[in-house]
Amino acid sequence: MSQKNPKIAVVAANGRVGALVVKEAAERGLDVTAIVRGDNKTAAQHALTRDALDLTASDLAEFDVVVDAAGGWTPETIPAITNVAIHLADCVAGTPTRLIVVGGAGSLFVNPEHTATVDQGPDFPEDWKPLSAAHGAALANLRGRADVAWTYVSPAADFQADGARTGAYTLAGEELALNAAGESRVSYADYAIAIVDLIENGEHVRERVSVVSK
Structure with missing residues (x-):
């Protein structure tokens, strides 16, 4: 169900995906707030300085959509992927606020029976498995929740940080x-377009979707 002029919060907005989601939303004239731990380095009109895990239900109550763009690459930061997703879900539980989660590709299925995933394949890099497991744990938690209007968005397997914005996906x-x-494959920029399209069209609540370039 589409919503006119939604109020959007992007958590971890200074990150590369978060900043592009903010930029895309702002360029469409949407009301977007960057939630950041330090200075706001994004195109957002508003900013809230807060660690993601310190956010409360009251912090997020004014927003129609919360985008979880929290990431991690090191053993110290990877657990935040799961922890932030669960914490934000707890914050918006029982409310109409939608939670859109920037997910991973490793949990995408590679067979029609949905018994095998990308990260179980022989070519999946061993170094990436902790990252994929953290994303997968976030998705598993969301799947078990009927009290949150969540959407989990997996990128293509080749998620290109510096890829071109083609506008087609x-x-x-x-x-x-x-x-x-x-x-x-998909660029971060085209993935951000898909996120903002999902915000505007209001579709795929309590579903996992994925984005691939044209």
Whole structure:
């Protein structure tokens, strides 16, 4: 169900994905607040300085949509992926506020029976498995919740930080999708477009979707 002029909060907005989501939303004239731990380095009109795990239900009560863009790459920061998603879900539980989570590709299924995932494949790098497991744990928690209007958005397998903004993408489902060239890739910029489209159209509540370039 689409919503006119939603109030949006982007958690971890100074990160590369978060900043692009903020930029895309601001360029569409949407009301967006950056939630950051330090100075606001984004295009957001408003900012709230707060660690994600210190946010409260009252902090988020004014927003129609909260985007969880928290990430991590090191053993110390990877657990935040799961912890922030669960904490934000707790904060918006029982309210109409939507939670859109920037997810991972490792948990996408690679067979119609949905018994095998990308991160179980022989070519999946061992170093990436803790990261994928953290994203997967966040998704598993959300799947078990009927009290949160969540949407989990997996990128394509090749998630390109510096890829071009083409403005064209395919919104797919639970299975790893390929484009016309037989590739599973998407740029951060096109992924951000998909996130803001989901915010505006209000679709896919309590679903995991995925994004792949055209």
